[in-house]
């Protein structure tokens with residue numbers, strides 16, 4: 001009997017995968033989705049939207065840290081962009097029938113862990129769906145710029161992976177988000193160059209990189225994750241988690257070389273890393 005059961009399970013799995021492969025074609029509305037497709041999409045959208053919202057709220061205090069008048073404008077534009085990203089991705093969820101207001105009211109998106117905690121690895125600090133890097137507080141202008149340099153860049157690599165997503169309403173929204181993220185990354189690049197090359201601020205830049213690079217490396221998920229495999233099969237992502245991580249790390253390594261910064265050593269903790277790779281911006 002167990003033999004037959006296993007054969008049945010294999011047959012069901014094969015049928016399911018056929019259905020999901022068929023679902024990799026462009027999808028415009030919920031009635032075109034299989035249950036697995038819908039569940040995977042909703043999961044990715046909540047992770048992105050919660051990260052955008054938590055990110056925006058985490059950036060708010062940075063506006064008043066601006067060292068120059070023009071930077072009040074730049075930093076508040078970044079805050080505005082993140083609230084907009086959250087809004088448009090929650091809107092996609094509403095269009096799928098999700099009760100977004102009820103979801104958001106459950107959590108405190110301003111919550112941050114104690115600033116003395118250097119690294120939580122891949123642990124979660126609360127029950128919302130934000131990527132865990134958004135649980136760390138950003139406490140200085142140097143940290144804000146380094147966050148743009150590391151995390152906005154990491155998010156950009158993940159967004160790039162879904163720019164041609166099979167769910168077309170999401171792909172269209174990501175195009176605009178991706179353009180704004182490039183502005184955030186450029187803001188980080190300009191400031192990190194300036195901070196790293198000034199002897200007065202070089203050490204502070206290196207110390208901040210040591211924190212945020214490691215934290216960003218932890219967001220991408222494990223190699224060969226079964227969930228990532230499904231996302232790729234149904235056309236919501238393109239690359240393996242680790243391939244995205246390596247593309248990010250290479251870019252940071254190149255920038256560090258240009259700016260006289262030392263790339264921190266990241267030791268993978270595969271046992272504790274989450275299976276999911278996240279799409280955030």
Ligand SMILES: [Fe+2]
Nearest residue numbers: 152181184281
């Ligand atoms: Fe951003």
Ligand SMILES: [Fe+2]
Nearest residue numbers: 052082085281
């Ligand atoms: Fe964003």
